[in-house]
Amino acid sequence: MLYGAIEGECYLRGIAGERFAVRNSGAIAVVEGAGDHCCEYMTGGIVVVLGRTGRNFAAGMSGGIAYVLDDDGTFASRCNLAMVELEPMPEEEEINVRDYHHMHDLESHGRVEVLTDMTQFDAQRLHLLITRHQRFTGLGARGRDPGGVEKNIARCSAR
Numbered sequence: 001m002l003y004g005a006i007e008g009e010c011y012l013r014g015i016a017g018e019r020f021a022v023r024n025s026g027a028i029a030v031v032e033g034a035g036d037h038c039c040e041y042m043t044g045g046i047v048v049v050l051g052r053t054g055r056n057f058a059a060g061m062s063g064g065i066a067y068v069l070d071d072d073g074t075f076a077s078r079c080n081l082a083m084v085e086l087e088p089m090p091e092e093e094e095i096n097v098r099d100y101h102h103m104h105d106l107e108s109h110g111r112v113e114v115l116t117d118m119t120q121f122d123a124q125r126l127h128l129l130i131t132r133h134q135r136f137t138g139l140g141a142r143g144r145d146p147g148g149v150e151k152n153i154a155r156c157s158a159r
Contacts, residue, residue: 001016001017001020001021002016002020002021002022002024002027002029003019003021003022003023004022004023004024004025005021005023005024005025005026005027005029005045006025006026006027007026007027008027008028009027009028009029009132010027010028010029010030010031011029011030011132011133011136011137012029012030012031012032012137013032013137013138014031014032014033015031015032015033015034015035015051016031016033016034016035016038017034017035018035018036018037018038018054019035019036019037019038019040020034020035020038020039020047021034021038021039021042021045021047022037022038022039022040022041022042023040023041023042023043024039024042024043024044024045024047024064025042025043025044025045025063025064026044026045027045028045028046028047028129029045029046029047029048030047030048030050030129030130030132030133031047031048031049031050031051032049032050032051033049033050033051033052033053034049034051034053034054034057035053035054036054036055036056037054037055037056037057037059038053038054038057038058038066039057039058039061039064039066039156040056040058040059040060040061041059041060041061041062042058042060042061042062042063042064042066043061043062043063043064044063044064045064046064046065046066046067046125046129047064047065047066047067048066048067048068048126048129048130048133049066049067049068049069050069050130050133051069053068053075053078053079054078055078056078056080057075057078057079057080057156058079058080058081058083058084058156059080059082059083060080060082060083061080061083061084061156061158062083062158063158064157064158065122065155065156065157066155066156066157067089067122067126067129067153067154067155067156068153068154068156069152069153070152070153070154071152075154076154079154079156083158083159084156084157084158084159085156085157085158085159086154086155086156087154087155087157088153088154088155089122089123089126089153089154089155122155126153
């Protein structure tokens with residue numbers, strides 16, 4: 001599913017099978033889990049996985065961003081790190097400081113588009129996507145408040 005997508009949004013209830021979001025170049029997707037080879041050869045877009053992934057995640061990924069909930073701390077062993085780097089999400093205190101600072105910037109510089117600026121706004125983008133997923137599927141992030149999952153999310157992006 002989502003093979004070669006170039007645009008659009010997809011909020012799935014349940015676990016996607018193998019090769020989810022392969023060759024994604026611009027779509028946004030939120031799913032509760034994924035099989036092997038998720039985000040393979042991805043060149044753009046955003047993928048959020050709110051559960052376990054299969055092996056070989058992000059093999060050949062050269063662009064875009066993937067966020068993966070890593071509750072048990074084993075995601076790195078299933079991620080192909082040849083072309084991507086894993087980074088933890090910022091702590092809540094850092095997010096609050098940044099939000100307060102941006103609040104004043106927004107007044108003078110206009111609206112910031114968190115879905116198009118891939119260099120910053122990770123926490124805000126993730127919160128927005130998880131909230132949309134909850135609204136469209138009727139499910140929470142496995143019973144969690146969307147503001148509380150950031151500490152267990154790994155950010156996977158091309159080097």
